[in-house]
Amino acid sequence: MKKLMTACAACVLAGMVSAQVESVNIVGYMSQTLTTKNNMIGLNFGAVGTGAAIPIVDLIPKNQEGLNAGANVVTGDNISVLGDSGYVTYFLCNGNIGKGGAYVAAADGWVKGGESAVTTDAIQVGGAFWFISQTAAPAAPVTLTLAGQVAADATITKTIKPGLNMIANGYAAEIAFADPATGLSVGTKGANVITADNISILAGGGYTTYFFCNGNIGKGGAYVAAADGWVKGGDSAVTTDTVPAGAAAWYISRGAANFDWVCPRPYSL
Numbered sequence: 001m002k003k004l005m006t007a008c009a010a011c012v013l014a015g016m017v018s019a020q021v022e023s024v025n026i027v028g029y030m031s032q033t034l035t036t037k038n039n040m041i042g043l044n045f046g047a048v049g050t051g052a053a054i055p056i057v058d059l060i061p062k063n064q065e066g067l068n069a070g071a072n073v074v075t076g077d078n079i080s081v082l083g084d085s086g087y088v089t090y091f092l093c094n095g096n097i098g099k100g101g102a103y104v105a106a107a108d109g110w111v112k113g114g115e116s117a118v119t120t121d122a123i124q125v126g127g128a129f130w131f132i133s134q135t136a137a138p139a140a141p142v143t144l145t146l147a148g149q150v151a152a153d154a155t156i157t158k159t160i161k162p163g164l165n166m167i168a169n170g171y172a173a174e175i176a177f178a179d180p181a182t183g184l185s186v187g188t189k190g191a192n193v194i195t196a197d198n199i200s201i202l203a204g205g206g207y208t209t210y211f212f213c214n215g216n217i218g219k220g221g222a223y224v225a226a227a228d229g230w231v232k233g234g235d236s237a238v239t240t241d242t243v244p245a246g247a248a249a250w251y252i253s254r255g256a257a258n259f260d261w262v263c264p265r266p267y268s269l
Contacts (some may be wrong), residue, residue: 026269028172029147030246034136039106040202042168042248045126053122054148060131062092066142068134069094071101073113078132081123082166087130089113090121126156126170126263128248146246152269158261160187165251167199169243173266176242178210178230183263185229188254189214191221193233193257198252201243207250209233210241 027048032041047054056079062069069092070076076091096118108117123129125148136142156170169175177184177199180220189212190196196211215228217236229238243249253259 026150026152027148028150029145030172031143032246034131034133034142034144036136036205037130037133039133039136039144040166040248041129041131041144041146042125042246043127043129043146043148044150044169044172044245046147046151047122048147048149051125051149051151051153053124055071055122056090056110056119059146059148060110060144063068064145066133066135066144067092070134071096075134077118077134078130079110080130080132081127082129082164086100088121090119093118113226116155126158126168127160128166128168151265155183155264156184156263156265158263159258160251160253160261161258162253162255165246165253167251167261168248169245170263171266174242174244175263175266176240178239178241180229181264182266183261186259186261187212187251190254191216195254197254199230200250200252201247202249203247208241210239213238 028045030044038041045054046052047058062206068077071094073089073091076093077110078089078091080087084160087245091114093109093111095103097107098104104116106117111117112119112121119213121187123219131144133142150172151170158167177181187197191214193209193211196213198209198211200209210230210232213229214230215225217227218224224236226237231237232239232241
């Protein structure tokens with residue numbers, strides 16, 4: 001379950017899930033109830049004051065209730081960010097990494113794997129990451145709160161590379177990616193999930209996959225106009241599904257070159 005609380009102008013909240021106006025500035029927070037160890041999370045916020053990439057230590061403060069600090073990646077909660085060369089993992093360190101497990105104040109917080117001090121790394125608005133909780137379970141939910149500045153840019157651009165990409169809406173709002181207005185209509189189309197770009201969303205313990213259909217799914221490969229766009233696997237028409245604020249997804253690009261997803265701001269300021 002996700003709850004988005006923003007302090008924006010009322011129009012910012014149009015179409016949001018579980019949203020409520022608090023004041024007239026552009027700082028907000030989102031809470032997610034985690035009931036599983038591995039969680040895909042999208043970042044709808046930037047750094048407060050600038051809207052730029054937000055430091056991990058500010059995005060998820062170490063003292064949140066329900067977080068688990070430990071001396072290594074096995075006992076501390078993890079954040080994993082997909083980069084060009086694979087995942088970069090950070091763990092919530094309790095500082096006990098000195099000789100014999102002695103406490104090291106500089107390592108008390110989010111530490112990148114292999115390092116020995118709290119990280120200064122940041123995540124861009126519209127980024128996505130895995131949050132690995134060491135304790136979250138259906139019988140022991142953990143509430144994770146993310147906070148920052150709601151994006152005010154007219155558009156947000158994310159480069160989609162060939163192969164696997166982890167994506168999220170850069171704006172604090174739900175997104176209907178099958179709507180051409182969201183900008184996700186410049187990838188590779190095909191008649192099935194093998195030849196077309198895919199978007200896969202993790203929910204309820206499994207993935208829901210959509211493919212960018214060219215409409216050629218009628219008898220004998222005949223063109224079906226209703227299926228020209230993002231179609232859910234097993235369906236035969238463009239989906240009307242939406243992805244809530246705070247969600248992340250896999251984007252599998254079948255193309256041989258990068259392309260830009262230019263997403264327009266879905267609200268007025």
